[in-house]
Amino acid sequence: MSASASGYAWYREYRHGLLTHGYCLAFVEGLSPAEYLARLAADAHENCDGMDAYLERDMRFQDAQEDFGDQTLVGATAVRGSGGPWTLAVEINGLVGIDEQLMPPASRGTRIFAHYLNINALRCFYWWQDGEQRTAFESPWQRYGSMPDGLLPAMARVGYDLSDPETAYDEPVKLGTPGLFALAEELTGVRVSPELLDTSVYTTGIVTMPVPEPARVVIDVTDAHGDRFHREFR
Template sequence: MNLVTARDYAWIRTSPLFRHAMESGYTLTLIWGRTPREVLSAMDAEPRGTGEGTAGLIEADDAHRAEVDYDYGDESYVAGAFSAPGENGDWTLVLGFDGGLGIAGECVEILSQGGRVVAHSTNGGKPIHLFHWFEDGELRTTFEGPSSRDGNTPDELVPLLREVGFPLTPEGEHDESAPDVDRKAAVLALAEILTGIRVTESLLQDATYELGLVPEQPAEEWTGVVIDITDAHGERLYREWTYEEIASASDRVRADANAPVVTGYNEPLAMDRSEHETGE
């Protein structure tokens, strides 16, 4: 395969389509060995016919937003899927202007059984850019910043990350001496290496999408909160709290807030009776 780098995806910075994706929030997912209909069915998506190009996908999603009276608390959305040739055969490309929600993790694990799933997303607004690589039912590598990776094999992609232009040392740490890179373009280049699919503006604009209305995902029970931030200099802040710790702290704050307020003051000393009577 020819060398692929972030420079091959410079088009995203002049593309009205990609600007819409970045502002709205999007998820682009590539699934090997599954048809568009199989993928939409696994997502529990209600069939909504077909749409011609991204214009048809956006029109269908806008119509759905109108149906729910533009309730932005409603996280359902219209996804579009089509087949594209890539490494080892046909892949399904799924695009959704979903605010970066992505396909539910359990669903992706199932879709990647015996194959591969690669996804990247942006949540719009104050963007969080995520990348996920699933292989045979397991999350192999995921990251927001390339120097802070997670998954079952977080370091396996380090050589490829460096190849597409991410400023990393051979050990996968942030390399301050390396030139910076357009990280979104580099992520698209990484996805191409893993799938064999070069995503272009024309590929997305000219495809016929099978459409499906993806329902809201039920809220997952949470067991804790993790803050994991790496700054531009590679300095990492990692803090973790369990549900029990947070609940206990909340109970203490609530108890303090509901405690009765006692206000005290010093009464003036009673005047001596004789002083009161004589006025002295």
């Protein structure tokens, strides 16, 4: 039986709407929590027994930050999914799991699925595998990556209807964030629940976010006399 978005209606009310303010969940196949954090070059910290302890640790971490966003606390826990062990990585107001510099090396030799929501209701889904971004989307109608159609069968099973272009704007609203939870479950076999989040033991680490690559513009023009102007701006 396929996963269903209706099974994740709880996310809105979980801990008084905690997840609606911003989260990132990453599902990592075959790596332990410590191995995943090591691939992120995380500064290892103490384990947190349960969500209460993890949120307290996150609050202390946030209070100590001078520049918000330079670093992110990641809590990772071992779970069972399709084909064997997975790691579920939880971030509150983080985006490590969708970072286009961190995830390619972290996914070498394995698969990582991640979904993300921010306080402005921007939500997206990513599939990383063997060092590349296979599929990513904000709207299910506008997919990109090396295999933009690679998730279509799984998306159809959980209720995405991409048969009619006229539904392009209705589809994200219909399934919303619960649809991303359902798609992750369909792909990994990991069912996230309030009980799982509340009772897991989280291996934690602080990840330094990479400096964004500067935008690059190249002007290369040859005039009518054959004189060439070439300059790169960042």
